[in-house]
Amino acid sequence: MVITVVGxxxxxxxxxxxxxxxxxxxxxxxxxxxxDAVDVSMxxxxxxxxxxxxxxxxxxxxxxxxxxxxxxxxxxxxxxxLLTGGALVYGTLDLPPFGEANAPQNLHVAPYYIENxxxxxxxPNIVTAVLASYRGYDTLGEVTVIFTAGIGVLIxxxxxVRRRRVKPDPLQDPKDDAL
Amino acid sequence: MTTILADLNYWVTVFLLVGxxxxxxxxxxxxxxxxxLSIFQTSVYLLFLSPGKVLGGTxxxxxxxxxxxxxxxxxxxxxxxxxxxxxxxxLGLALVVRIHRSYGTxxxxxxxxxxxxx
Numbered sequence: 001m002v003i004t005v006v007g008x009x010x011x012x013x014x015x016x017x018x019x020x021x022x023x024x025x026x027x028x029x030x031x032x033x034x035x036d037a038v039d040v041s042m043x044x045x046x047x048x049x050x051x052x053x054x055x056x057x058x059x060x061x062x063x064x065x066x067x068x069x070x071x072x073x074x075x076x077x078x079x080x081x082l083l084t085g086g087a088l089v090y091g092t093l094d095l096p097p098f099g100e101a102n103a104p105q106n107l108h109v110a111p112y113y114i115e116n117x118x119x120x121x122x123x124p125n126i127v128t129a130v131l132a133s134y135r136g137y138d139t140l141g142e143v144t145v146i147f148t149a150g151i152g153v154l155i156x157x158x159x160x161v162r163r164r165r166v167k168p169d170p171l172q173d174p175k176d177d178a179l
Numbered sequence: 180m181t182t183i184l185a186d187l188n189y190w191v192t193v194f195l196l197v198g199x200x201x202x203x204x205x206x207x208x209x210x211x212x213x214x215x216l217s218i219f220q221t222s223v224y225l226l227f228l229s230p231g232k233v234l235g236g237t238x239x240x241x242x243x244x245x246x247x248x249x250x251x252x253x254x255x256x257x258x259x260x261x262x263x264x265x266x267x268x269x270l271g272l273a274l275v276v277r278i279h280r281s282y283g284t285x286x287x288x289x290x291x292x293x294x295x296x297x
Contacts, residue, residue, distance in 0.1 A: 002191065005198040005218060014210055021214045028221050035228045036238045036249035040257050044224070047265050052217060059210060059272045063279045067208040068286045077205035085197040092189035098229065105230050110250040117251075118241045126239040126251040127258070135255060142259045149266035153273040 012067045018056045025049035039127045188229045195222035207287035209275045213268055220264045227253045227260075 004024045011017050025048035032041035096103035117129040131139055195218060202215025231250035239251035279285050282293060 002194055005195055008211075008214060008218070009198060009202055014208070017211055017214055021217065024218065025221070028225070031225065032228060035232045036236060037228050037231070037254045037257070038238045038240075040224070040228065040254050040261070043258055043261050044221075047261055048217070048221070052265060052268055055269055055272055056210065056214070059276055062276050063210070063285050067206070067211055068288065070205070070207065071288050074201075074205040077201060080204065081197045081201040084200060085193055088193040088196065089190060092193065095189060096230065098188050098232070098234075100233075103230060105253075106233065106250050110231075110252050113251055114239065114248050124241040126241065126248070127254045130251055130255045131258060138255075138259055142262055145263050146266050149270045152270050156270075156273040156277045159277070 012069070014060055014065045014067055017067075018053060018060065021056065022049045022053040025052070039125070189226070192222050192225045192229065195219075195225065209278070209285045209287070210272075213271045213275070216271070217264065217268055220260070220267075224257045224260060227257050 004020050004027065008017055008020045008024070011020065025044060029041045029045040029049065032038075032044060096105075100106075113126055113130055113134065117126045117134075118124055121129040121133045123129040123133075199215045199217075199219030199222060203212050203219065206212060206215065231253040233247055233249050236247040236249045237245045239248040239254065241248075275285055278290075282290060284290060284293070
């Protein structure tokens, strides 16, 4: 994954960037299986590697496929990123060790879900039970977000089309439209 | 050695996050910026999922013969986050298409040039 990201940073052909993005998403899905998150992994493979790549390819078709070379030296962004990275690594030193069953994040509601989810919702998959039952409002909000984003995309694309349709014939008599 | 291995997961996450941040800040091409943004988001997924893993545990699906399960709560949160992330990327890409229609470029530097010429 690290190598893929370095490749994405260095590639100037946007097709290569998009394809490496797809490779990266599949690798991420594999890591998620290792981390026991099978539901998340399937979603990431379908949505991250599939849908995002198709969307990006469609946009490449509508725009252009080469990235212009950088005009400024990237020293300031590099410095900011290294500073952020240093702070984050310093933060990881205080996190609980990997795979610990008694770490604080595994002691609050998670045991309740694991013990009672099947009895209360009759779903053997705990992730489904939590998603659809215990935290159903989250899912409702998620659907709202998708709806809003879809409307936004439609408005943005439709407004461009209308303007382009009007432009080619500015000499047309407006009375023709009234008929 | 064990402490290094224990933190390796977090350090890979940090590298991915910083790499995504660098692409967003340093590169002028908007499509590449969006790919960087999605890398940034994915690293956050990894940051959420890593602590939920329990060594010796299995995926949180109730089955005979398994007693130890990984924490299901991060999985639920990240499922929501993935879908919201794709919605964000789609909206950003629509903006890119719209900018390309109006100005004929998707490079920030060239947009600056157009503005200073006008």
